Amino acid sequence: MDYKFTESIASLAPSAIREILKYSSVPGMISFAAGNPSPEAFPIKDIERITQNILQKNPITALQYSITEGYGPLRDTMKQYMKEKWNSFGENDELIITSGAQQVMDLMTKAFVEKGDTIICEKPTFIGSLNAFRSYxxxxxxxxxxxxxxxxxxxxxxxxxxxxxxxxxxxxNFQNPSGVTMSLEKRKAIYALAKKYGVIILEDNPYGEIRFAGKDIQTIKSLDTDGLVVYAGSFSKVLSPGMRVGYAIGDKRIIAKLxxxxxxxxVHTTALSQMITDEFMKTVDFEKHLQNIRAIYRKKANLMMDLMDEYFGDKITYNKVEGGLFIWCKLPKQVDMMDFCTKAVKxxxxxxxxxxxxxxxxNEECHEFRTNYSTPTEQQLIEGMQKLGELVKEI
Ligand SMILES: Cc1ncc(COP(=O)(O)O)c(C=O)c1O
Structure with missing residues (x-):
């Protein structure tokens, strides 16, 4: 059967990365390619206790169909949290729980973008969002x-x-992949331009809570007095990506359409996941939990940056990071980046x-590659960086 996929879907997976990532499952591979939270960052005991409680006390709500907007108590919890901590839930706003932040990108495109309409993105940016946009x-x-x-x-x-x-x-914040954080000045400037041109801003902030150095900067949503910003939040990097709980905050009329x-x-995001998330926010000291996670990432990020200084010397430069999960590295112009990444993996x-x-x-010229420090163990970080160091000697 010759399957005729739609034009938008047929062009989805970038071929170069597919070629390289197919080696990632080879036994003994050290992967700096993933973007997963650190396995030691999961609060397994708390989640076990909370899940048992829910299934004993409120099993039908957890197992029954639920409403599309999301589990009421979690929506209330998050509205309050985003209002109090980040001043990011306004009078005219509503909040919908989504299946991860990824779904916010999908729903926003579905709601606003006709084929051929433009979405302005950072360059480079998160591949999952690019593919969501491309699919429409x-x-x-x-x-x-x-x-x-x-x-x-x-x-x-x-x-x-x-x-x-x-x-x-x-x-x-801690942009994926570049690691860059936008200054307050730029947040204001972008907001002003969005207003001038009558364009919405989709603010995707899955990493904002994992800042392990420097000072928090207010969200673009907190500047919003015109219903111009839709904020995408996620529990993937602060609790568990497997639970698939994210959310969108925006003007009521936008959230109704989403x-x-x-x-x-x-239909709706998994009810059990939403209930676990809500109980976690209510019964666990969330700030303390965030501090624990930040400590894990601080240690791993500093280790990887120290190893980069040792093994990359001045041949490969990188942006110092203050949060998030990634380091963006730049090869000298004369080195073929694809060739370097292929040699690294093979x-x-x-x-x-x-x-x-x-x-x-x-196909654009590119000299950068992305590394991740949250998924590998410290031992793998050391071994992997030593091996990359051998490759760097050859360039
Ligand atoms: C910038 C960015 N946005 C959104 C997502 C999607 O996250 P979620 O697991 O909440 O769907 C990711 C995941 O890596 C990401 O890096």
């Missing part, structure tokens, strides 16, 4: 990132040239993600 036939326009976030002149140029832009997609869109996707059994995976056009 969006026209993707990339804006370079400076050390303090999106380049404002390029953003204005993109907005000017693409009057059919529906939203600006940004990951303001709810209709979600109804045709998965000859040294160390998997990296080629930077092209995060570009709108994967």
């Amino acid at each position: 036939g969006a026209n993707l326009v990339g804006v370079e990132i400076d050390d303090d976030g999106m380049n404002i002149d390029s953003l204005e140029k993109a907005l000017n040239e693409n009057r059919n832009a529906k939203f600006i997609y940004t990951i303001p 709810t209709v869109c979600k109804q045709t996707s998965d 000859d040294k059994k160390v998997a990296l993600v080629p930077g092209t995976a995060f570009l709108i056009n994967e």
Whole structure:
């Protein structure tokens, strides 16, 4: 049977990254390519206790169909949390629980983007979002990132040239993959441009709570007085990605439409996961839990950066990170990045993600690759970096 997939879906998986990642499952491979939370960051005992409690006291709610908007108590918990801690839930806002933040990108595109409409993204950006946008036939326009976030002149140029832009997609904290955090000044500038051009901002913030150095910066949503920002939050990196609990906050009218869109996707997010998340927020000291996670990531990130200083010397440069899960590394111009990543995975059994995976056009020139420090053990970090060091000597 010759399957005829839609044009938008047929072009989805970037080929270069697929080639490299197919080696990732080889036995003995040290993977710096994943983006998973650290296995030791899961609060397993708390989740075991909470799950038992729910199944003893409230099993039918956990097992029955539920409403699309999400489990009421968790929605209330999150509205309050986002209002009190981040000033990011306003009078005209509503909140919907989603199946991970990934679903927010999908629902937003479904709700706002006709085939050929433009979405403005950072360059580079998270591949999962790019693929969600691509799956609806969006026209993707990339804006370079400076050390303090999106380049404002390029953003204005993109907005000017693409009057059919529906939203600006940004990951303001510990951006995946670049690790860059947007300054407050830039957050304000982007908000002002969104207002000027009448374009929504989709603020994707799965890493904001895992800052292990420096000071928090307020969300773009907290600047929003015009119903312009839709905020995507997630429990994946602070509790468990397997539970698939995320949320969107935005103007009531937008959230109502996202709810209709979600109804045709998965009806509702898993009730048991939502109940566990709510009980966790209510019965566990969440700030203390965050501090524990941050300590794990601080240690691993510092270890990886120290090893990079030792083994990369000045041949490979990287952005120092203050949070999140990734380090973005830059090879010298004369070194072929794909060749380096291929040698790393084939000859040294160390998997990296080629930077092209995060570009709108994967054939564009790219000298960067992404490493992750949260998933490997400390021993694997040391061994993997030693092996990369051997490769660096050859360049
Ligand atoms: C920037 C960014 N947004 C969204 C997601 C999706 O997360 P979730 O597990 O909440 O769907 C990820 C996951 O890695 C991510 O890096």
